[in-house]
Amino acid sequence: MANDHPDKELEALVARYAALIRRVVAQVAGPHAATIGDDVEQRVMVALWRQLEREQTIRYPASYIYRIAVRETVRAVRAHARSTASPIPDDIVAPESGPDQAVCAQEKAEAVERSIRSLKVDRRRAVRAHLAGFTVEEIMRMYGWPYQTARNLIARGMNDLRILLRADGIDG
Amino acid sequence: MADDLRPIDSDRTPPDPAHLEETTWERLACDELDTPERDAALEHITSCNECSRVYRALTALRDGAAAFDPSVPAGRVLERPRRPVRFWAYGGAAAALAAGLVLVLAFPPPWIGQPAVTQRVSSIRGDDRAPVTLQPRGVVMDGPRQFRWESVTGADAYRVRVFSASGTVIWSSALIPTTAIDAPADLGLDAGAYFWDVSAHTGGEPVGQSALTRFEVRR
Numbered sequence: 001m002a003n004d005h006p007d008k009e010l011e012a013l014v015a016r017y018a019a020l021i022r023r024v025v026a027q028v029a030g031p032h033a034a035t036i037g038d039d040v041e042q043r044v045m046v047a048l049w050r051q052l053e054r055e056q057t058i059r060y061p062a063s064y065i066y067r068i069a070v071r072e073t074v075r076a077v078r079a080h081a082r083s084t085a086s087p088i089p090d091d092i093v094a095p096e097s098g099p100d101q102a103v104c105a106q107e108k109a110e111a112v113e114r115s116i117r118s119l120k121v122d123r124r125r126a127v128r129a130h131l132a133g134f135t136v137e138e139i140m141r142m143y144g145w146p147y148q149t150a151r152n153l154i155a156r157g158m159n160d161l162r163i164l165l166r167a168d169g170i171d172g
Numbered sequence: 173m174a175d176d177l178r179p180i181d182s183d184r185t186p187p188d189p190a191h192l193e194e195t196t197w198e199r200l201a202c203d204e205l206d207t208p209e210r211d212a213a214l215e216h217i218t219s220c221n222e223c224s225r226v227y228r229a230l231t232a233l234r235d236g237a238a239a240f241d242p243s244v245p246a247g248r249v250l251e252r253p254r255r256p257v258r259f260w261a262y263g264g265a266a267a268a269l270a271a272g273l274v275l276v277l278a279f280p281p282p283w284i285g286q287p288a289v290t291q292r293v294s295s296i297r298g299d300d301r302a303p304v305t306l307q308p309r310g311v312v313m314d315g316p317r318q319f320r321w322e323s324v325t326g327a328d329a330y331r332v333r334v335f336s337a338s339g340t341v342i343w344s345s346a347l348i349p350t351t352a353i354d355a356p357a358d359l360g361l362d363a364g365a366y367f368w369d370v371s372a373h374t375g376g377e378p379v380g381q382s383a384l385t386r387f388e389v390r391r
Contacts, residue, residue: 016240024232028225066237066244070201070230074194077229081222125211128218138231142214144390146313 010065017069018045025076029084036080044072108170115164123157130154191223192216201230203245239304242383301380303330303351303370308387315361315389319368320352324380327372334359335367335384342366347373363391 022041029036051068116124122143129139140150165171192200192213199205200213217223237244303324308316319332329347336342342361345353365388372380 013241017237020233020236024229024236027232028229066241067198067202069233069237070198071194073229073233074197074226077226078191078222081225125214125218128215132218132221132224134218134224138228141231141310144311144313 014048021073047072111168122153126153127157303372303382305382305385309385311388316355318354321370323351324372329373330370332370337365361389363389
C-alpha cells in the first residue's frame with residue numbers, strides 16, 4: 001500500500017488512534033487531566049502521519065499504525081508528565097526535616113527495598129505491583145495469573161514483607 | 173516482522189537510563205519480549221512512577237484500539253473476577269495485611285497513592301449498529317466464564333457464537349435481551365485458540381455484527 005495516497009480508511013484509523021491516545025494520556029494524567037488539550041490530539045495525528053510518510057511501502061498497515069501509536073503514547077505520557085512536574089530543588093526541605101530525619105528515612109527506604117528483594121519471586125512481583133497501585137485485575141493481566149493466585153500472592157507477599165520489616169526493627 | 177516495520181525515527185527522544193526505552197515499550201506492547209526481558213521490564217515498571225503511567229496508558233491504548241483495529245495483539249487479558257476484591261474476608265491474613273499496609277504507608281514510596289485507572293473499552297466503533305465485544309479476549313485461564321459486550325442503540329436482543337480456530341461454530345446462544353451471558357457449563361473448551369462474536373437484533377432481525385474476537389484458553 002503506497003502511503004502517499006492515503007485512503008479514507010487509513011485516514012479514519014489515524015484519526016481514531018490520535019483521539020484514543022489523547023484519552024489514554026488524560027486517563028493517566030490524574031489531577032492534571034484537565035490540562036490535556038486538543039493540541040495533544042493534533043500533535044499525535046501529525047506525528048502519526050509523519051511516521052507513515054517515511055515508509056514507501058507498508059506491508060501490514062494496521063499493525064504498523066499500532067506500533068507507531070504505542071511510540072506516540074509513550075512520548076505523549078512522558079511529555080505531559082514532565083510538563084506538569086514541579087521540581088523541588090535539593091536544597092529546599094521541609095522545616096521539620098533535618099539531616100537526621102533524612103538519613104532515617106533513607107535507611108527505612110533501603111530496608112523496605114531490601115526486604116522486598118528478599119521475597120520469593122512471584123510474591124515480590126505481586127507486592128511491587130500492589131504497592132505501585134495496580135489493582136488485582138491489572139496484576140492478573142500483567143503476569144497472566146488467575147484471580148485467586150494474584151490475590152493470594154499479594155496477601156502472602158504483604159504478610160511476608162511485614163514480618164521481614166519487623167525483624168529489621170521497623171514497625172508501623 | 174518487527175524489524176521490517178521499524179520506522180526511521182529521527183524524532184526519538186534520547187534514551188533515559190532511568191526508564192524503559194521506546195523500543196522496549198514497543199516490543200512489550202506487541203508481546204515480543206522474551207520472558208526474562210518482560211520480567212525485567214515489569215520489575216522496573218512496578219518500581220517507577222513514570223513507567224507505571226506509561227504502562228497503564230499502553231494497556232488502555234491496546235484495549236481501546238482492539239475495538240477498531242483487528243491487528244492489535246490480544247495480550248494477556250484475563251477474566252474479570254466474579255466477586256469484588258475482599259481482602260478483609262481472609263480472616264487471620266486480614267490483620268497481617270492491614271498491619272503490613274499501615275507499615276508500608278507509614279513511609280510510603282513516592283509512587284503510592286496513584287488512583288487506580290479503570291480502563292476498559294472505548295465507544296469507538298466503525299459501525300454504530302455493530303456491538304463491541306468486551307470480554308473474553310486474550311488469554312483466559314480455564315476458559316471463559318462470561319461473554320460481555322457493549323449495547324447497541326435500538327437493539328432488543330443479542331446472540332453470541334463461539335468458533336473453533338478452524339471456524340466451526342462450537343456454541344450459539346439463544347437471543348437474549350442483556351449485554352452479558354454466562355458461558356454454558358458444558359462448553360468445555362480445551363486449551364487452544366477460539367473466536368467469538370455477537371450479533372445485535374431488532375424485532376428478531378439481525379442489525380449488526382461485531383468483529384470476531386480471539387481468545388486463548390490456557391489450563
